[in-house]
Amino acid sequence: MAGHHHEHGHGNEHEHEHEQEREHDYLQRPPSGSERTRSISFSKLLSRSWKRNGSSSNGVSVSSVNLNSDAENSKEPDHNNSGSEGQSSRFSKLKSMFQSGNSSKNTSAHNSSQSSLEGDSTSSSSKLRYVKPMTAPANAPPESPPLSPTIPENDVLQTPKMVHIDQHEHEREHSQCGSPIMLSPPSLSPTIAKAGAGRRRSPSTPIMPSQNSKNNGSGSAARPNNHRHHSSSQGFSSNNPFRERTGTVRSSNPYFAYQGLPTHALSSHDLDEGLQSYPNAGGIHFLSTPTSKTNSLTNNRNLSNLSLNEIKENEEVQQFNSEDFFFHDIPKDVPLRDTLNDSPIRDSSKSPTTTQPFPSIVVGYGNQYDDDSDNDHDNEKEERTKTKGKPRNLSPAKQNGKSTHPRIKIPLRRAASEPNGLQLASAASASSSSSTQKKSQPTDINDKNLGQSVLPSNSFFPQEPPPKISDFQEPRRSRRLRTKSFSNKFQDIMVGPQSFEKIRLLGQGDVGKVFLVREKKTNRVYALKVLSKEEMIKRNKIKRVLTEQEILATSNHPFIVTLYHSFQSEDYLYLCMEYCMGGEFFRALQTRETKCICEDDARFYASEVTAALEYLHLLGFIYRDLKPENILLHQSGHIMLSDFDLSIQAKDSKIPVVKGSAQSTLVDTKICSDGFRTNSFVGTEEYIAPEVIRGNGHTAAVDWWTLGILIYEMLFGFTPFKGDNTNETFTNILKNEVSFPNNNEISRTCKDLIKKLLTKNESKRLGCKMGAADVKKHPFFKKVQWSLLRNQEPPLIPVLSEDGCDFAKLSSNKKRQTSEDGHKHLDEQEKNMFEEVVEYDDEVSEDDPFHDFNSMSLMEQDNNSMIYGNTNSYGKIAYTPNSNRSRSNSHRTFFKR
Numbered sequence: 077m078a079g080h081h082h083e084h085g086h087g088n089e090h091e092h093e094h095e096q097e098r099e100h101d102y103l104q105r106p107p108s109g110s111e112r113t114r115s116i117s118f119s120k121l122l123s124r125s126w127k128r129n130g131s132s133s134n135g136v137s138v139s140s141v142n143l144n145s146d147a148e149n150s151k152e153p154d155h156n157n158s159g160s161e162g163q164s165s166r167f168s169k170l171k172s173m174f175q176s177g178n179s180s181k182n183t184s185a186h187n188s189s190q191s192s193l194e195g196d197s198t199s200s201s202s203k204l205r206y207v208k209p210m211t212a213p214a215n216a217p218p219e220s221p222p223l224s225p226t227i228p229e230n231d232v233l234q235t236p237k238m239v240h241i242d243q244h245e246h247e248r249e250h251s252q253c254g255s256p257i258m259l260s261p262p263s264l265s266p267t268i269a270k271a272g273a274g275r276r277r278s279p280s281t282p283i284m285p286s287q288n289s290k291n292n293g294s295g296s297a298a299r300p301n302n303h304r305h306h307s308s309s310q311g312f313s314s315n316n317p318f319r320e321r322t323g324t325v326r327s328s329n330p331y332f333a334y335q336g337l338p339t340h341a342l343s344s345h346d347l348d349e350g351l352q353s354y355p356n357a358g359g360i361h362f363l364s365t366p367t368s369k370t371n372s373l374t375n376n377r378n379l380s381n382l383s384l385n386e387i388k389e390n391e392e393v394q395q396f397n398s399e400d401f402f403f404h405d406i407p408k409d410v411p412l413r414d415t416l417n418d419s420p421i422r423d424s425s426k427s428p429t430t431t432q433p434f435p436s437i438v439v440g441y442g443n444q445y446d447d448d449s450d451n452d453h454d455n456e457k458e459e460r461t462k463t464k465g466k467p468r469n470l471s472p473a474k475q476n477g478k479s480t481h482p483r484i485k486i487p488l489r490r491a492a493s494e495p496n497g498l499q500l501a502s503a504a505s506a507s508s509s510s511s512t513q514k515k516s517q518p519t520d521i522n523d524k525n526l527g528q529s530v531l532p533s534n535s536f537f538p539q540e541p542p543p544k545i546s547d548f549q550e551p552r553r554s555r556r557l558r559t560k561s562f563s564n565k566f567q568d569i570m571v572g573p574q575s576f577e578k579i580r581l582l583g584q585g586d587v588g589k590v591f592l593v594r595e596k597k598t599n600r601v602y603a604l605k606v607l608s609k610e611e612m613i614k615r616n617k618i619k620r621v622l623t624e625q626e627i628l629a630t631s632n633h634p635f636i637v638t639l640y641h642s643f644q645s646e647d648y649l650y651l652c653m654e655y656c657m658g659g660e661f662f663r664a665l666q667t668r669e670t671k672c673i674c675e676d677d678a679r680f681y682a683s684e685v686t687a688a689l690e691y692l693h694l695l696g697f698i699y700r701d702l703k704p705e706n707i708l709l710h711q712s713g714h715i716m717l718s719d720f721d722l723s724i725q726a727k728d729s730k731i732p733v734v735k736g737s738a739q740s741t742l743v744d745t746k747i748c749s750d751g752f753r754t755n756s757f758v759g760t761e762e763y764i765a766p767e768v769i770r771g772n773g774h775t776a777a778v779d780w781w782t783l784g785i786l787i788y789e790m791l792f793g794f795t796p797f798k799g800d801n802t803n804e805t806f807t808n809i810l811k812n813e814v815s816f817p818n819n820n821e822i823s824r825t826c827k828d829l830i831k832k833l834l835t836k837n838e839s840k841r842l843g844c845k846m847g848a849a850d851v852k853k854h855p856f857f858k859k860v861q862w863s864l865l866r867n868q869e870p871p872l873i874p875v876l877s878e879d880g881c882d883f884a885k886l887s888s889n890k891k892r893q894t895s896e897d898g899h900k901h902l903d904e905q906e907k908n909m910f911e912e913v914v915e916y917d918d919e920v921s922e923d924d925p926f927h928d929f930n931s932m933s934l935m936e937q938d939n940n941s942m943i944y945g946n947t948n949s950y951g952k953i954a955y956t957p958n959s960n961r962s963r964s965n966s967h968r969t970f971f972k973r
């Protein structure tokens with residue numbers, strides 16, 4: 077990108093970087109009353125079609141009420157023009173949602189999308205009864221304003237559109253959809269239960285500054301978002317161990333409004349919702365829950381590895397070691413093919429009493445052919461060795477250069493490969509020798525000469541004749557799935573909503589809920605994200621969930637949550653993910669006495685986040701919503717990035733370039749999305765990068781900005797640019813230099829990293845030249861062994877404990893207080909979520925807005941997901957310092973010396 081000539085500048089100036097120098101910078105702390113609150117959320121991107129139809133107020137055509145209002149949505153078909161004839165009733169229902177939405181939009185111009193769905197509940201299927209009835213606000217605003225002239229027309233994506241925010245609507249939804257999360261464990265948060273206070277989850281809540289001030293009624297224009305601050309300031313006294321969660325900004329650029337655009341130019345789709353109550357919130361039990369610190373640490377350490385696919389290899393190695401190699405003595409005058417045919421595989425009368433779980437590949441028989449067969453067999457042999465064996469693994473006969481020791485070496489093999497039984501069977505069936513002779517041949521194993529332990533021949537082979545290779549078919553994959561880049565990892569869906577039993581609610585977003593569930597058949601627990609199709613249509617979030625599925629399905633990384641299944645029913649989409657027992661890193665931070673962690677611990681999390689971002693950037697994804705709330709903690713204590721609905725994939729993403737010498741190889745991740753700019757106004761208020769606020773488009777560099785904010789927050793417990801309100805925060809982000817409190821022992825190196833990441837000019841920001849490689853090179857990470865990140869001891873270990881905090885239950889209690897009837901209704905809705913029938917890819921019409929959402933299951937299931945038990949958990953989580961790390965400083969062994 078032009079202008080990216082940033083001098084790295086962390087050379088000489090970092091000579092003393094590892095000294096813990098105390099600097100006495102003065103901190104511009106956030107105004108009192110707001111320091112424990114997070115920014116407001118905005119939640120709508122400019123609709124491409126809105127721009128298309130931007131000149132018309134009431135002329136929002138059918139096509140303009142699209143399913144893909146996100147600026148990124150460039151390929152969504154115009155479903156509204158698809159016609160109704162021949163539609164399935166299912167799709168007709170969805171279509172009616174759009175049309176209903178259109179109709180509503182036509183009457184209420186540019187109200188937020190949910191308001192446009194007035195009456196949808198009646199036009200939609202009765203199965204969607206869980207959806208809260210929406211009514212258009214009485215004070216529906218006039219038409220949308222023109223686009224901001226500051227936004228270049230030639231941006232890759234469409235510029236943000238100012239969309240009206242209706243505060244009443246917000247309040248209405250807020251009261252209907254979910255109450256604020258109340259984190260008020262008696263022992264922890266005595267003040268949090270004040271009216272209107274408390275920590276609340278604020279996903280996708282678009283409260284634009286001006287709009288807020290207008291509608292709040294209690295605030296001044298100068299403090300337009302005091303709605304939020306009002307509540308948060310009450311709820312977060314100094315005694316409050318928790319603070320309000322950060323909201324996510326997915327909206328038109330409020331800073332434009334702040335700079336003078338009319339209030340109706342602002343968007344307010346997504347409203348804060350507290351966690352829904354759930355009757356059985358308590359009492360999760362996990363067999364694997366550590367019962368002591370020692371066990372916990374040991375267990376966690378193992379589980380850290382187990383979370384990775386590669387661990388399969390370890391398991392196989394164990395299996396391999398448990399079974400010795402088999403060397404079958406075979407008389408040299410007996411053709412190997414006959415010997416094979418003589419094997420008990422072909423003779424069930426000699427069937428074993430046990431079946432080898434990971435049968436071996438037959439190797440070495442080719443050598444027998446070499447020695448004992450004539451040339452006529454050469455071709456056949458060659459073909460067989462290619463397809464069924466590894467010619468390099470020669471039998472002892474071949475290894476000794478003799479043909480007098482014809483033995484078959486049958487090592488165990490990778491589970492992912494073909495079972496050896498199949499190899500044997502295939503080889504046997506390929507042989508044309510008589511079975512009479514074969515049966516007369518001994519199958520005793522006598523490996524004394526080789527010193528190999530042996531098993532009785534019959535114990536090895538399965539009783540039943542194994543299926544032939546030809547009996548095995550390719551995994552079933554729908555036509556749609558086969559077109560996907562991740563198709564090799566997945567097959568057609570193997571489960572459905574009814575395969576799972578709900579255990580408890582883990583969290584809630586603006587269009588769905590995340591449940592801890594147990595798969596009935598396997599007893600494994602997962603996090604099941606259930607998204608309402610109707611809500612997604614209303615909020616124009618179809619494209620986002622498709623992106624989320626794409627990223628989760630594509631990713632295979634230890635620090636990115638694993639997707640096991642995804643599927644859809646008539647009314648919902650489901651993402652079945654790895655359960656991150658530790659919950660949000662945000663919560664872990666909040667449970668710290670100081671709300672922050674030491675520099676060394678921050679380095680741990682920062683390095684894992686950097687690795688995850690690097691991986692995403694390599695795939696061409698820009699994460700765009702990094703914050704502690706979106707970092708989950710695996711039970712091992714390692715991080716797991718989640719919530720990719722704001723991410724975007726760079727168009728025409730390029731292949732990463734490796735630069736540098738053999739000594740220091742660097743992968744240029746920046747090039748993967750070079751030239752790609754998007755102009756969506758997304759992110760989280762306090763984490764938003766200046767270029768996003770300016771609205772001139774942004775790149776993957778926004779992720780490095782957010783990393784700077786994250787590190788700062790980890791160290792100090794608050795974000796650097798937090799203002800008294802949204803406007804102030806944005807102004808601070810644009811104008812203020814980052815400053816550091818003087819009560820913290822943070823190294824100069826660390827501050828330098830933060831400063832470089834928080835460089836306002838994105839073309840000079842750390843990461844602007846080669847992406848993650850720039851960041852990893854910074855002296856702050858000098859001692860980090862990047863390839864051994866998973867082997868680091870995490871600073872905090874989540875444990876399920878009676879003494880822990882049950883966040884979901886707390887919020888459920890709050891919910892019950894506020895709405896008992898609503899609670900019953902929600903129970904009914906949640907019940908429906910688990911009773912629906914899965915829809916296979918091929919059953920979903922091409923015209924269906926969700927036809928691109930694949931119903932699929934991961935091919936190689938990671939069996940490391942937790943097992944549901946009934947012994948020792950109450951669903952409460954505590955974060956215990958990792959004594960391994962602090963006591964022995966063992967983590968240092970993983971740092972370079």
Ligand SMILES: Nc1ncnc2c1ncn2[C@@H]1O[C@H](COP(=O)(O)OP(=O)(O)OP(=O)(O)O)[C@@H](O)[C@H]1O
Nearest residue numbers: 279280582583584585586590603653654655656719
């Ligand atoms: N894999 C998981 N393991 C444990 N908890 C999870 C998992 N995924 C999500 N959660 C919990 O559910 C909450 C909501 O999940 P998520 O953020 O993905 O939903 P969302 O609808 O995208 O929310 P938002 O609107 O904030 O983006 C999370 O904050 C977290 O507390």
